[in-house]
Amino acid sequence: MNIFVFGSLAFDRIMAFPGKFEDHLIPEKLHMINVCFVGSDLTERFGGTAGNIGYTLALLGEKPVLVSSAGRDDFGRYDEHLKKLGLDDDGIRIVTESLTANCHITTDLAANQITCFNPGAMGYPCEYDFASADPEKDIAIVAPGNHADTIELPRKFREMGMKYIFDPGQNITALPGEKLLEALTGSWMFISNDYELEMVMRATDMNLEQLLERTQYVVTTLGEKGCVIHSAEGECRVPALEGVKVVDPTGAGDSFRAGLLKGLSLGCELEVAARIGACCASYCIEKTGTQEHVFTEEAFWEHYTKNFGPVSFR
Template sequence: MKIYVSGSLAFDRIMSFPGKFADHILADKIHILNVCFVGNGLTERFGGTAGNIAYSLALLGEKPVILSSAGWDFDHYHKRLTDLDLPMEGVHMVDGELTANCHITTDMSDNQITCFNPGAMNERCRYEFNGVNVDEDIAIVSPGNLVDMVELPRKYKQMGLRYIFDPGQNITALAGEDMAECIDGSWALISNDYELEMIVKATGLSRDEIQAKTKNLITTLGEKGSVVYAEDGTVTEVPTAKLEAVVDPTGAGDSYRAGLLKGLSMGLPLAKAAYVGSACAKWSVEKLGTQEHHFSEDEFWTAYEDNFGPRP
């Protein structure tokens, strides 16, 4: 079974400011704001939705095809992914552009100033699909290039390939009619509960109408776990796995998706695969960053069994 993961590849560059932004912003001069914050060190981390999902899938023994675009500075990210034995033929290299990058500065009150440069992500992945097994393979369409997010579902429906639509942080950037088209005919729609309400507002569709357009609906609920509304009418509430510490929930959603796809690759029904997703999310939450967690397959399945019983 082949897994296609489309979305972004990005560098997250994180800096801390040893003070408070509010102490240096003059409210009566906000219309001519011109301020420089001197940071306390810079940390670069690998990120992007496609990169995050593919990373956790690699830890789980899968070799997904990443469908994305990257720029001239991609070398060390490329090495990281190839060291994980991930195929790179789906990554479109864009000359003269930087790989998408996000610069985040956080002050002592946990306020953040963020600037995101799409860079190479402005270009489509341009992947040519060959040898697709529509009876077994699966794809996930995650936030990334907006044209890819609309065109890939069209391609998948034309091929008869099941796909999971995951609009995430691009909900506000996608036109409502495009989002409705992507949902229509999808094998599953995945979002958190807040995003689902945003999808309802953007598309003008009710929740029931959305569920009628996709075979399965998966809603994540943060610390409360997730709910799977399956095409057979069953509703399954999936709890979270026990956590040693809550360090950074930022990458939990991508890790959940990786575990979900792993479960599906094992031939598990969707509800059971969601338990694998829940088990995978735990590892990300316990580390700072979206690709800083590590585990062997044995360690993963031991933790799964500790939380959810025998390995499927």
């Protein structure tokens, strides 16, 4: 079974500002801001939805096909990182005209953030043909990435008859309601956090029951409260793990999705797959960054058993 992971690949560059932004802003001059904040402790980390999901899947022993776009001049370091994980770049389009997507984040002492995001190569569609896919066995996830692909790939998967998970995330505000509804319709599962679910319902003018007429499952992550799975048969709740020290919640959603996909690839019931996702998320939030957590497969399943009991397969 192949797992196709569409989404973004990006460099996250993070700095700290040793002060407060508000101390350097002049209220009566906000219409013409011209200020420089000198940051410190610059770090660069690998990120992006496809990279984050693929990273945790690799820790779980999977070799997903990453479907994305990256820049020619700067992707080499990221590519090397992926290959160390056992992941190849066959599904990644190298764009000669642009750099890999990058996000610059500066945080002040009051936890305020100024973020500048350059989509770069993410502005180009992936152009992957999925010739190697087996629609009867394989599964795909459409996570936030190139906007056109977010719409076109669900169409392609429907035509192929392949199961796909629709996960629009950060793309929700960039896509009109009718396009979101089109991409969601025919999906096997729609996944989001609770705020994003509300945004999608407002954008599409649909309630939860109406969405479930267009997709089999609606999986909603609830942070420290775990997640809830809705289907025509009702709802099922999966708790988050207790006693976890939260250092940085960034990337927890992508780790959850990786665990969910791992469970589905093993033939687990959706509730069990969501529990695997919860375990993955617990590792991620204990580290700063989206691809900094590390575990062995043996340690992971021990972790799962400790929290949920022995894993069950179909």
